Amino acid sequence: MATTASTALMTDQYELTMLQAALADGTADRRCTFEVFARRLPSGRRYGVVAGTARVVDAIADFVFDEQTLERLAPILDERTREHLAGWRFDGEVDGYPEGELFFPDSPILSVSGSFASAVILETLVLSILNHDCAIASAAARMVTAADGRPLIEMGSRRTHEEAAVASARAAYLAGFGTTSNLMAGRRYGIPTGGTAAHAFTLLHDSEEAAFASQVAAMGAGTTLLVDTYDITQGIATAVEVAGTGLGAVRIDSGDLGVLARAARQQLDELGATSTKVVLSGDLDEYAIAALRAEPVDIYGVGTSLVTGSGAPTAGMVYKLVEVDGRPVAKRSLNKASHGGAKTALRRHKPSGTATEEIVFLKAGPAPEPEDGDRVLPVPLLRAGAPVDGLPDLTAARERLRAALVTLPWEGLTLSEGDPAIPTTLLGP
Amino acid sequence: MATTASTALMTDQYELTMLQAALADGTADRRCTFEVFARRLPSGRRYGVVAGTARVVDAIADFVFDEQTLERLAPILDERTREHLAGWRFDGEVDGYPEGELFFPDSPILSVSGSFASAVILETLVLSILNHDCAIASAAARMVTAADGRPLIEMGSRRTHEEAAVASARAAYLAGFGTTSNLMAGRRYGIPTGGTAAHAFTLLHDSEEAAFASQVAAMGAGTTLLVDTYDITQGIATAVEVAGTGLGAVRIDSGDLGVLARAARQQLDELGATSTKVVLSGDLDEYAIAALRAEPVDIYGVGTSLVTGSGAPTAGMVYKLVEVDGRPVAKRSLNKASHGGAKTALRRHKPSGTATEEIVFLKAGPAPEPEDGDRVLPVPLLRAGAPVDGLPDLTAARERLRAALVTLPWEGLTLSEGDPAIPTTLLGP
Incomplete structure (x- = not known):
């Protein structure tokens, strides 16, 4: 410090x-x-x-x-x-x-x-x-282009020096990212911040359902539920059951993201949660983002590749x-x-x-x-x-x-x- | 900040x-x-x-x-x-x-x-x-091993976030580097600092000779003279002429470093500056350092590859x-x-x-x-x-x-x- x-x-x-x-x-x-x-x-x-x-x-x-x-x-x-x-x-x-x-x-x-x-x-x-x-900023701009209008969340703070994290959030926002997870970037530069819960929150609770219910109680149904701690299909079903079809978004942080996004979208639609968004994160870079262009993704979360300048x-x-x-x-x-x-x-x-x-x-x-x-x-x-x-x-x-x-x-x-x-x-x- | x-x-x-x-x-x-x-x-x-x-x-x-x-x-x-x-x-x-x-x-x-x-x-x-x-530190340790006992100077501050630079200097020292160019690392962690002059100092003066004379007057003959602003052979000749055979070191920051180190050593020895050290810098990483093991190098200066974790x-x-x-x-x-x-x-x-x-x-x-x-x-x-x-x-x-x-x-x-x-x-x- x-x-x-x-x-x-x-x-x-x-x-x-x-x-x-x-x-x-x-x-x-x-x-x-x-x-x-x-x-x-x-x-x-x-x-x-x-x-x-x-x-x-x-x-x-x-x-x-x-x-x-x-x-x-x-x-x-x-x-x-x-x-x-x-x-x-x-x-x-x-x-x-x-x-x-x-x-x-x-x-x-x-x-x-x-x-x-x-x-x-x-x-x-x-x-x-x-x-x-x-x-x-130069790496971030390529990601923004690759996302083709879909919003991007900067969430790489943990992968870089703690002060570099704040500057990275600023550079990413400058380049067109919509929000950052970094609270200091919010305070210092007025950048919009976001974030809801990690896997630890689900693991803390006696069941995924209990964790989701707690999160919805605290943050409202408009929150983003992280559905890949255990089985993703079950996670999405539980999420909609708990939050209702007004659920803001589900986030998937691991696995074959393209396949999972399609399956999640279909499942959400079948459950009537047609306006619930699909947020993908997990080792995304500009190439992975571009490769997901045809998939029903609403928001990307980018961490490591952003704060390391993507190579x-x-x-x-x-x-x-x-x-x-x-x-x-x-x-x-x-x-x-x-x-x-x-x-x-x-x-x-x-x-x-x-x-x-x-x-x-x-x-x-x-x-x-x-x-x-x-x-x-x-x-x-x-x-x-x-x-x-x-x-x-x-x-x-x-x-x-x-x-x-x-x-x-x-x-x-x-x-x-x-x-x-x-x-x-x-x-x- | x-x-x-x-x-x-x-x-x-x-x-x-x-x-x-x-x-x-x-x-x-x-x-x-x-x-x-x-x-x-x-x-x-x-x-x-x-x-x-x-x-x-x-x-x-x-x-x-x-x-x-x-x-x-x-x-x-x-x-x-x-x-x-x-x-x-x-x-x-x-x-x-x-x-x-x-x-x-x-x-x-x-x-x-x-x-x-x-x-x-x-x-x-x-x-x-x-x-x-x-x-x-993990990258730095490999460089220290590659240097095989020769001292290393950390000089990468300019290639990374200003606070990450201070932490990098600390990590490099922890891993066995001898000194850092970063003054804040000296102040905050007590790490030995070093540094003498850049190309700008030579360019500022009316001649290389004037720059060297000024540097020796200010820092003594034990200083390190940067000899590659113009012609290296001429630079070394001028350096010894100005500082005498008690010159501390010459630094070479560009070119085919192995060839240049050998030539510099030979020239220094011929001029009687047998104890003058040869410092190499300029895009060194652990592989370049290892490749220079057979050459008459006394000290390595490492920047970019250190503070970026060498890949x-x-x-x-x-x-x-x-x-x-x-x-x-x-x-x-x-x-x-x-x-x-x-x-x-x-x-x-x-x-x-x-x-x-x-x-x-x-x-x-x-x-x-x-x-x-x-x-x-x-x-x-x-x-x-x-x-x-x-x-x-x-x-x-x-x-x-x-x-x-x-x-x-x-x-x-x-x-x-x-x-x-x-x-x-x-x-x-």
């Missing part, structure tokens, strides 16, 4: 030792721009989803070095550096793709400008947030210094060469609205010839260290993603492996 | 709705035992490493419902339930495998006993911590109700059947000390015939809700793991895929 509200130590030590050396040699005040981007998408993925930006903005506000923290840094940092940090608050500029926007290889999803001293020390925290949240638990974002005092800089070693210069990006679209290309270009120019349907992607996030007014909220991010996905060429929405949905063009000087 | 020190909302909503129904129907006081175990190890893995137990003990102490929290739960929980929670603190018993112990399929690594009301609501938080920390980001732990008022209970549905009854476990060893079998058996008996070399695995962790005196610390956990790995049959320490290193025997009634 976090034992301090300051985020300043969620940092690699080398950020602060670099600061110390730069303060000593006079380069700490050089005006720098760092950019966050992914060199590539996870294998076979067609797009990524930007998430975590609002958490970055909050975390920068909490990035302060209190006295106690600075005392603990005394073995590592000299007095001059600790004095610098004592009064320091981030005073630079941050621009970025808004949450819910798509990204592709080399999309500059965040740029941080300020003195080297100010911009370098944010690296670890910025990357932690964006690498995690983008990974979860891609980190988004591959890096934080690279691209400009110093107006001069482009770049690492030149093999394999990991970067592109120097502060950049921005636009997305090009056909007249029909279909996206065709991500164009990344230097702010200093040359800019691409403007075309109808071009959309500039980064927006201002912080100015002089303060969040700009009217930053988009989670609801806006959900809308943005929904709108952005519609612009993808059709093959970009398939689950099959392939190239990014649109190419990225890097315009050089 | 955590905005409250209470862990009580890091919980799935259904834990609390079950509590409400059980309070209403009179089953809330039934004496229950829940057990935490993994049905299987990640594909091909030979063993798992228990980690996070001490974090669970701390989190239970912080699991309290303050007034503000209870107000937020008003739309979900009735007044009776909120009143129950207002005065509630966990007052049950927890036993578990100590941190650093090995686990295998069905090993009961934690058991929680108390009233249903007390034990059920801990599920999500207990699993979040154990699923995360065991996953990281297994969650440990597959579940929290199952196994006993109610002394009566064994178990889910009976297909695929996910559990074994009822409160269990304990011992590990059997040959006279040579080699482990042969994990025996899981009911506390109510029958127990296996005792043999020399049997070792009972669970230890008491909480009694009447309070941590027992003298719980082992991180240093003890490191020692325990080191000792436990020595007992594995040799094939259990190989990286190749296979069955668990020892079989688990479940003794039934």
Whole structure:
């Protein structure tokens, strides 16, 4: 658990030792721009989803070095550096793709400008947030597409670190999930929460019937009864017997879910519970969800695969210094060469609205010839260290993603492996 | 970021709705035992490493419902339930495998006993911590084995959620890593921290030489210089020129690391820097580390693969109700059947000390015939809700793991895929 509200130590030590050396040699005040981007998408993925930006903005506000923290840094940092940090608050500029926007290889999803001293020390925290949240949102968006309009419940908290669980619930909601099981996500971000009972509740009671009766008494007939603790057919019969045909839903958490969903639907209909919903959970991922598209499923509950990014638990974002005092800089070693210069990006679209290309270009120019349907992607996030007014909220991010996905060429929405949905063009000087 | 020190909302909503129904129907006081175990190890893995137990003990102490929290739960929980929670603190018993112990399929690594009301609501938080920390420690232990005595630096903070990063650093240290880059892990857990400079520091300066000179001035010649921003051979030459032959280390973060390590070693030796160490980083995992065993590497830095559990980001732990008022209970549905009854476990060893079998058996008996070399695995962790005196610390956990790995049959320490290193025997009634 976090034992301090300051985020300043969620940092690699080398950020602060670099600061110390730069303060000593006079380069700490050089005006720098760092950019966050992914060199590539996870294998076979067609797009990524930007998430975590609002958490970055909050975390920068909490990035302060209190006295106690600075005392603990005394073995590592000299007095001059600790004095610098004592009064320091981030005073630079941050621009970025808004949450819910798509990204592709080399999309500059965040740029941080300020003195080297100010911009370098944010690296670890910025990357932690964006690498995690983008990974979860990118996986979640594929699940939402696969569910084809059916609602999804995020229920993966137990499969990931307890704080990552809260951020995962947020990223999933951003990507179109309807609810989460995580109460802290409800409290912190206002995300709708849900949940009724686990197998333990049935096992606690002397019979399944007693457990169902208790649950219906406490939560009403509109509740969801978990029917697979013992025999599912018997469980459904008991559920309708106890709750009546107004039963909200039955949940099945194990077994051959497609077969079971069909059988459950038929049984419910035969019992007259025609409006009772069928909720499926149990090791679902985007492929399993897609495979269930023809089955009578009403709601999916997704856990492990969501919070682990469905095979891609980190988004591959890096934080690279691209400009110093107006001069482009770049690492030149093999394999990991970067592109120097502060950049921005636009997305090009056909007249029909279909996206065709991500164009990344230097702010200093040359800019691409403007075309109808071009959309500039980064927006201002912080100015002089303060969040700009009217930053988009989670609801806006959900809308943005929904709108952005519609612009993808059709093959970009398939689950099959392939190239990014649109190419990225890097315009050089 | 955590905005409250209470862990009580890091919980799935259904834990609390079950509590409400059980309070209403009179089953809330039934004496229950829940057990935490993994049905299987990640594909091909030979063993798992228990980690996070001490974090669970701390989190239970912080699991309290303050007034503000209870107000937020008003739309979900009735007044009776909120009143129950207002005065509630966990007052049950927890036993578990100590941190650093090995686990295998069905090993009961934690058991929680108390009233249903007390034990059920801990599920999500207990699993979040154990699923995360065991996953990281299990991957880390394989890397430590692969490194064959060479030190490892944990530097993955930027690739995972900012709080998961701190827990990952802890799990890696527990598993035998020497240091972490994460300053919060240093502060919170006393783990040794390290780190010197990134490529950005070189790019900030007018030349590599200026950057190295600044770093040596600030951190001394014993520092580690990152030599792959431009040309590595030139970088090493400059590094020794600037720092002298007493240079602490050079770090290479990209490229064909084996070839580069050999070339670096040779160049350093030719320059007279025979004691300067070679640090390798850049997408290392246990396989890459093993492949570098014949090369002149002194230290490995590991990031992404560590904090993502090297392909297994969650440990597959579940929290199952196994006993109610002394009566064994178990889910009976297909695929996910559990074994009822409160269990304990011992590990059997040959006279040579080699482990042969994990025996899981009911506390109510029958127990296996005792043999020399049997070792009972669970230890008491909480009694009447309070941590027992003298719980082992991180240093003890490191020692325990080191000792436990020595007992594995040799094939259990190989990286190749296979069955668990020892079989688990479940003794039934």
